[in-house]
Amino acid sequence: MSAMEKKSASVIVIGGGVTGLSAAWWLARDGVDVLVIEKGIVGWEASGRNGGGCTHYQSPLFDEEQRLWPQMDELLGYPTEYRRERVIMALTDAQLAQYQDHGDICARMGYHYETLDAKQTRELVPLAGDNVVGAVHYHFGGQANPQRSVQAYAWALQDKGGRILQHTAVSSIVTKGGRVTGVETSLGRFDCDHLVLAAGPQTGALLDTIGIYLPVAPARAEMIVTEPLPLMRIGGVDGNGLYGRQTLRGNLAYGGGPHEWLEDTGPDGRTAAGGIAARPASQLLQNLSKRLVELFPRAAHVRVIRSWAGIIENTPDGRPVIDRLDEPGNLTVATMSSVGFGLSPAAGHAIRDLVMEGRCSFTDIDKLGLDRFANLPRDWRARQGWVPPVLSDFATPARLPA
Amino acid sequence: MEDEEVTSDFHAIGEKHTRATEHAELLVIGAGEAGLAAALEAARAGVQVTLVDENPLGPGLIGMDVPLLFGNRWTAAVQNQGRMLEQILATNPGLEEAFELGVEVKLGTYAWGAFVAGPNLQSLPEPVVGLADETRSWLCGFKRLIIAAGARDLVYSFAGFETPGVVGAQGFASLVSRYGAFNGRRIVVLGTGDLAVRTAALALDAGLEVAAMVEVRDAAQSDVSLMVSRGVEIITGHAILEARGNAEGVTAAVLAPVAGGEPRGIDCDTIVLAIGAVPVIDLADVAGAKLTRCDGSYVVESAPAGVFFAGDCAGLGADAAASGRAAAQAALRSLGHEVTAAPAPAPVPPLPADTDAYRMDWMRALMATGGLDVHACTCEEVTRRDLLTVQPPRYLDAPVAGRDLTSLGDGAPPSQDQIKRLTRACMGPCQARRCREQVAMMMAIGTDRPLGAIALAGYRAPVRPLPLGVLAASDETAEMAEGWNVWFGIRTQWIPYADIGTERETERAGRMMHF
Numbered sequence: 001m002s003a004m005e006k007k008s009a010s011v012i013v014i015g016g017g018v019t020g021l022s023a024a025w026w027l028a029r030d031g032v033d034v035l036v037i038e039k040g041i042v043g044w045e046a047s048g049r050n051g052g053g054c055t056h057y058q059s060p061l062f063d064e065e066q067r068l069w070p071q072m073d074e075l076l077g078y079p080t081e082y083r084r085e086r087v088i089m090a091l092t093d094a095q096l097a098q099y100q101d102h103g104d105i106c107a108r109m110g111y112h113y114e115t116l117d118a119k120q121t122r123e124l125v126p127l128a129g130d131n132v133v134g135a136v137h138y139h140f141g142g143q144a145n146p147q148r149s150v151q152a153y154a155w156a157l158q159d160k161g162g163r164i165l166q167h168t169a170v171s172s173i174v175t176k177g178g179r180v181t182g183v184e185t186s187l188g189r190f191d192c193d194h195l196v197l198a199a200g201p202q203t204g205a206l207l208d209t210i211g212i213y214l215p216v217a218p219a220r221a222e223m224i225v226t227e228p229l230p231l232m233r234i235g236g237v238d239g240n241g242l243y244g245r246q247t248l249r250g251n252l253a254y255g256g257g258p259h260e261w262l263e264d265t266g267p268d269g270r271t272a273a274g275g276i277a278a279r280p281a282s283q284l285l286q287n288l289s290k291r292l293v294e295l296f297p298r299a300a301h302v303r304v305i306r307s308w309a310g311i312i313e314n315t316p317d318g319r320p321v322i323d324r325l326d327e328p329g330n331l332t333v334a335t336m337s338s339v340g341f342g343l344s345p346a347a348g349h350a351i352r353d354l355v356m357e358g359r360c361s362f363t364d365i366d367k368l369g370l371d372r373f374a375n376l377p378r379d380w381r382a383r384q385g386w387v388p389p390v391l392s393d394f395a396t397p398a399r400l401p402a
Numbered sequence: 403m404e405d406e407e408v409t410s411d412f413h414a415i416g417e418k419h420t421r422a423t424e425h426a427e428l429l430v431i432g433a434g435e436a437g438l439a440a441a442l443e444a445a446r447a448g449v450q451v452t453l454v455d456e457n458p459l460g461p462g463l464i465g466m467d468v469p470l471l472f473g474n475r476w477t478a479a480v481q482n483q484g485r486m487l488e489q490i491l492a493t494n495p496g497l498e499e500a501f502e503l504g505v506e507v508k509l510g511t512y513a514w515g516a517f518v519a520g521p522n523l524q525s526l527p528e529p530v531v532g533l534a535d536e537t538r539s540w541l542c543g544f545k546r547l548i549i550a551a552g553a554r555d556l557v558y559s560f561a562g563f564e565t566p567g568v569v570g571a572q573g574f575a576s577l578v579s580r581y582g583a584f585n586g587r588r589i590v591v592l593g594t595g596d597l598a599v600r601t602a603a604l605a606l607d608a609g610l611e612v613a614a615m616v617e618v619r620d621a622a623q624s625d626v627s628l629m630v631s632r633g634v635e636i637i638t639g640h641a642i643l644e645a646r647g648n649a650e651g652v653t654a655a656v657l658a659p660v661a662g663g664e665p666r667g668i669d670c671d672t673i674v675l676a677i678g679a680v681p682v683i684d685l686a687d688v689a690g691a692k693l694t695r696c697d698g699s700y701v702v703e704s705a706p707a708g709v710f711f712a713g714d715c716a717g718l719g720a721d722a723a724a725s726g727r728a729a730a731q732a733a734l735r736s737l738g739h740e741v742t743a744a745p746a747p748a749p750v751p752p753l754p755a756d757t758d759a760y761r762m763d764w765m766r767a768l769m770a771t772g773g774l775d776v777h778a779c780t781c782e783e784v785t786r787r788d789l790l791t792v793q794p795p796r797y798l799d800a801p802v803a804g805r806d807l808t809s810l811g812d813g814a815p816p817s818q819d820q821i822k823r824l825t826r827a828c829m830g831p832c833q834a835r836r837c838r839e840q841v842a843m844m845m846a847i848g849t850d851r852p853l854g855a856i857a858l859a860g861y862r863a864p865v866r867p868l869p870l871g872v873l874a875a876s877d878e879t880a881e882m883a884e885g886w887n888v889w890f891g892i893r894t895q896w897i898p899y900a901d902i903g904t905e906r907e908t909e910r911a912g913r914m915m916h917f
Contacts, residue, residue, distance in 0.1 A: 282523060
């Protein structure tokens with residue numbers, strides 16, 4: 001791609017994560033002149049570093065998620081590695097009851113699942129061991145490859161005439177007369193008729209540049225990946241407090257466990273002190289390994305070859321904001337609150353509808369509006385305990401002097 | 403939300419991290435020349451030193467070419483850990499001195515991660531190095547850390563690369579000198595620089611035959627007269643085309659003239675890649691060190707507080723022992739010890755100024771003579787062509803037309819991390835030790851950029867591929883077990899949308915624990 005000569009677009013999407021890319025792809029399919037501006041590389045942050053799950057019963061976008069995923073390879077024209085079905089294995093009766101509870105929620109919405117006993121589970125999941133109590137087997141849902149899917153969106157939207165500008169940071173939103181007129185970037189001003197803001201952890205800081213408050217808190221989470229194993233019939237097997245999947249290559253890729261809340265960052269992803277948004281891993285990989293070997297006792301010999309850390313944002317109630325604002329009326333805001341990848345085909349559709357028609361055409365998303373946080377105290381992070389750890393909490397003599 | 407209510411997040415990391423079960427005032431990773439010198443220097447000053455070295459490696463890692471390209475050219479001796487241990491002690495008299503000075507020496511111990519508090523990682527109770535042996539893993543806390551992880555092999559692949567007997571210069575030296583377990587007799591050395599000459603000399607001194615030294619350029623890159631006088635043929639203007647062989651291994655190195663012409667075969671059982679070496683910076687990267695490109699490699703520019711570097715991992719070619727002593731003195735000073743007359747380490751003799759160009763000359767010659775159907779990444783079976791055209795992996799059977807490396811970057815250099823994700827090159831169990839550098843070179847060639855423009859792909863813990871059962875935490879905190887949640891544990895997050903704002907919401911929220 002050559003550098004962008006045209007510094008305007010009908011719709012600018014800030015954020016080349018999976019939500020922004022999907023929205024831009026949906027818009028490009030309608031022939032809209034759309035430009036995605038990304039501070040780094042497409043799908044580089046949490047969009048490319050997640051479990052790849054496509055089973056989100058809690059969302060109003062659930063039906064659309066289930067409808068779209070089986071078609072995505074064909075619609076995009078590039079592989080996503082989507083595979084249907086999911087098995088959630090329980091090692092305790094309490095886990096099994098919990099997983100069945102979620103299965104029942106799905107069943108009431110018309111999705112079929114069944115409960116497997118220990119023997120049936122071991123027959124379906126060759127890596128399962130004697131410690132398995134049972135499992136729920138979803139005949140819906142599934143999982144895809146996040147890294148491949150984000151690039152599929154990017155290529156597909158370019159094929160439809162959309163543009164992507166990487167390595168370009170947006171510093172502020174520009175408004176005039178109550179409308180968004182463009183964005184200021186590291187490459188100067190870009191004009192637009194409508195702005196979609198889907199900038200992940202930076203969404204709040206960017207909105208703050210026009211005095212609108214969106215509460216989000218960034219956090220770091222970690223995953224581990226093993227060397228490849230022979231493919232199980234269903235790759236989407238998790239449970240025991242882990243999320244993840246066996247990839248089509250055969251690797252086990254799993255995450256879960258405690259997150260670390262991080263400082264708020266500016267529009268460029270830097271902290272107030274100017275620190276870089278590093279994604280350091282930690283010894284948590286030992287705890288992930290412990291639970292994975294409990295989940296798959298027959299994989300104890302399998303080697304861990306990588307770990308990842310990713311930074312994701314959450315709203316105070318953990319639910320998305322997908323909202324076209326009243327003022328500026330040509331601004332659509334989307335944060336998926338840490339659950340964005342699987343819902344991305346549907347979220348992009350909803351955003352496209354908001355931009356083009358002012359409302360979501362296929363489901364009610366009114367409860368995902370930004371106005372639900374209108375009376376939220378600004379110190380909500382402290383009140384919820386969503387704050388970075390304080391180093392001095394640990395009175396360990398071995399801690400280094402400053 | 404009640405105004406006065408302030409809660410803590412039960413599922414956040416808090417104080418859940420596993421604690422170190424061992425502590426060292428000074429922890430030294432690597433008992434090579436630099437690490438040993440550092441450990442001895444600090445121990446003489448009265449510091450409590452723990453010295454860790456992964457040798458003797460377990461046969462599992464040796465078989466995976468981790469951390470060096472051993473190329474399946476070892477004798478059964480490597481299976482005998484006791485014999486290997488004796489061999490290492492016998493060939494490293496400095497270790498005995500370390501024992502006498504009270505250094506805690508841990509051999510056969512892997513360092514798989516180094517975790518130091520920094521931006522976005524404030525939850526660590528203390529800085530730690532993750533250690534493991536063949537059966538378990540644990541954490542060692544430290545006040546100061548010296549990483550002396552040495553260098554590994556610069557690897558280029560070619561047809562027949564996986565035939566037993568294609569070995570790296572560092573792997574070769576390790577098998578010959580450290581383990582006494584090299585299983586070959588007649589070698590061909592690729593390269594004619596200092597490393598290649600040292601490799602050939604080591605082989606001759608060990609009683610092996612050196613059939614030839616091979617150079618893609620038109621002249622040898624260092625003084626090879628001594629090798630010539632010892633009967634080594636110097637073949638310039640040729641690239642390796644193929645490792646020809648059978649089930650037992652290499653039988654010949656097939657060389658192709660770079661300018662075109664008939665290939666020639668040279669009988670041998672081993673082909674040693676001695677074109678260059680790569681500083682081992684994996685642990686430094688994981689620890690959060692700032693890295694910079696220098697003389698053909700990435701090296702440490704600055705380290706987190708309390709972490710020091712010595713030897714080849716701090717820059718190839720330095721006087722390793724002097725570098726180790728200097729690192730120890732810096733660590734001692736920072737611990738408040740008086741260090742007298744700290745001799746400045748000898749300046750690092752620069753590698754030849756055109757190191758990048760030399761490595762790229764080899765890459766171009768291999769591509770020109772061997773074509774694009776050779777694997778760029780052996781573990782993941784990604785060919786040079788797959789890489790240049792950004793093909794999805796073959797197991798998808800979904801070739802993508804009309805894409806190449808230049809279509810990813812908006813005019814910016816492509817990212818090797820992005821290429822990893824798309825092609826799977828560098829994603830295999832050898833943790834990219836056999837392909838990282840050549841993939842970067844091919845990316846530079848494919849986008850017509852200097853090698854230095856290709857940013858370093860990040861290293862990830864565990865920096866050794868260790869089994870799940872070994873890495874699994876055996877001593878995690880009670881807080882970890884109690885507060886574990888599959889995701890953030892935000893109860894309202896998983897309430898079905900239809901229930902939001904209804905009477906069912908509160909009831910649901912109460913059941914949403916421990917999803």
